[in-house]
Amino acid sequence: MKSTLQHLFKAKFAHMTFLGFSAGIPYYLIFSSLSLWLDQVGIERAAITLFSWAFLGYSFKFLWSPLVDRLPLPWLSAYLGQRRSWLLVAQSLVIVALILMALTDPAAGSGALTRMALAAVLLGFSAATQDILIDAWRIEASDEKDIAMLSSLYIVGYRIGMITSGAGALYLADFFGTSSEQYLYEAWRNSYLIMALTMLVGVVTTWVIKEPKHRKDWQFEVKDYLGVLWVFVFAVTAFILSYAGFSEVKADIKTGFDNWFHNTALSSVLAAFIQLLFSFVMAYLVGGFVARTPWVNRDMARFVYVAPVVDLFKQHRKHMWLLIGIICTYRISDLVMGVSANLFYQGLGYDLSEIATASKNIGLIMTLLGGVLGGYLAMQWGIVRVMIIGASLSALTNLLFMMMAGMEKDFELLIYMIAADNLSAGLAMAAFVAFLSLLVNKQFTAVQYAMFSSVMTLFPKILGGYSGAMVDAVGFAQFFFMTFLMGLPVVVMLIYAEGINLIKKPKKAVDNVETPEQS
Secondary structure (H helix, E strand, O other): OHHHHHHHOOHHHHHHHHHHHHHHHHHHHOOHHHHHHHHHHOOOHHHHHHHHHHHHHHHOHHHOHHHHHHOOOOOHHHHHOHHHHHHHHHHHHHHHHHHHHHOOOHHHOHHHHHHHHHHHHHHHHHHHHHHHHHHHHHHHOOOOOOHHHHHHHHHHHHHHHHHHHHHHHHHHHHHOOOOOOOOOHHHHHHHHHHHHHHOHHHHHHHHHOOOOOOOOOOOOOHHHHHHHHHHHHHHHHHHHHHHHHHHHHHHHHHHHHHHHHOOHHHHHHHHHHHHHHHHHHHHHHHHHHHHOOOOOOHHHHHHHHHHHHHHHHHHHHHHHHHHHHHHHHOOHHHHHHHHHHHHHHHHOOOOHHHHHHHHHHHHHHHHHHHHHHHHHHHHHHOHHHHHHHHHHHHHHHHHHHHHHOOOOOOHHHHHHHHHHHHHHHHHHHHHHHHHHHOOOOHHHHHHHHHHHHHHHHHHHHHHHOOHHHHHHHHHHHHHHHHHHHHOHHHHHHHHHHHHOOOOOOOHHHHHOOOOOOOO
C-alpha cells in the first residue's frame, strides 16, 4: 500500500500536469480568442479565418522534429540537457510571440494586421516545437507502469491550459471593458499580456524537471544537423517568397474563375488554394535542390525522413491509402466548423462572458467527459467502432448548429448545443488517439507520431482557413450543413475499415505502441 501511494505521488506526475498546462495555453490564443478580437475590430470573416493557418506549424512540425531531437544548442544543451534546453527556448518564443500580439492593435491598419499575422505564425511555430519536446520528455521520462498516468495528466493539464487561454482570456478582455459594441484595444492587450505571464508555469517546470535519458543508437555531427536545417530554411523562404509573388497573378486567376463560376466567394477560395499549392510545390523543389548539395548529409536525411515513411508503407502497404484518408479527414467536420464557431456565437448577440462560459468552460469539461467515455467504450467495443460513433456524432451535432442559426438568442440552448458537440468531440478524439497509437512503430516513434499528428490536422486546417469565405457565400446555416457533409466520407471509410478488421495487427506490432501526443 505504501509503495502504491509513493508511486502515485511521483514528482514527475505534477511536472507533466504543469507542462501540459503550458502546452494548452497557446491553442485558443491563435484560434478562437484571436478570432473574436479581430471580429470586434471589424476585420472581414474571410480574413479572420485565414489566421487559423498559423496552426500549420502543428501540421509541419515533423519537418524540424529531428533537429529539435538531436541538434545541441550552444552552452545551453550542455548546462540543461537536450530536452530542457530546447523546451526553454520554445517556451521563451511562445512568450515573445504573445507579447508581440499584445502590443499590436489590429485596428491600426494593414501594417498592424500583418504584424499580428507574423506574431501568430511565430506563436504557432514555437507552440508546435514545445509540443514536440513535451511529448519526447513524457515518453523518455516514463516507464511501463506510469506511461498511462503521465499521458492522462498531460491531457488534464492541457485542457486546463485551454480553459485558461480560452475562457480566461475572454473573461479578462470583458473585464477590462471591450465588447462587440465598443472595441477597446487596451482590454485585449492586457488579456494577452496576462496570458504570456501564465507561460511562466511551464518555464519554472522546465527548470525543475530532470533531463531524461536519451537513446544513443544514432548520432551525427553538428554540421549534418545544420545542413538539414539549411534545407528547412531555404524551403520556408521559398514558400514565403512564392506566396507573396503569386499575389500578382492571383487577381487574374480569380477573375478567370469569376467568369467561369459566377461566384465571387468560390473564386476567391479556389485562387487562394492555387496560391497555397504553388507555394508548397516551390518549397518542395527548392528544398529538394538544397538537399542534393554537398553540405547536406544524405545518409542522415534518408534515415531521418525516408526510413520512417518506408517503414509505414511496409507495415500498412495493403491499406495505406485508406489509412491516409481516415487520418486526413477524421477531424475535418469539427475543425472546419470550429474556426468560425465563435464568430457565429458573437453574431447571434452573445457577449464574451457568455461565450466563455458556454464554449470554453462547459465545452471543455464535456470534452474531458467525452474522452473518458471514449476510452472506456474503446476497451469494451473496440477502437474502430467507437471511432465510427464519434465521427457520426461529430457530424450530426453540426446539424444542431444549423438549426440554431435560424433561432433567437437562447443561452440555455447554446449550453446544451455546445455540451453535445464537445462530448462527441471528446469521445471521437479518445478513440482516434488510440487508433494512431496502434499504427506507430516504436523504432520510429518520434518521427512517425509527428507525421501522424501533422497529417491529421493539415487538410482540416487548410480548409478551415476558407471557412470565413464559405460563411460569407452561403450563410451560417448552409455552412454548418456543409461541415455535416464533410464528416460523412470518413464514416464510410471507418465502416469499411471495421469490416476488413483494419487494425488487427500481429503481436510484435502491438508491442511497439507508444502513447500518442494530444493536439
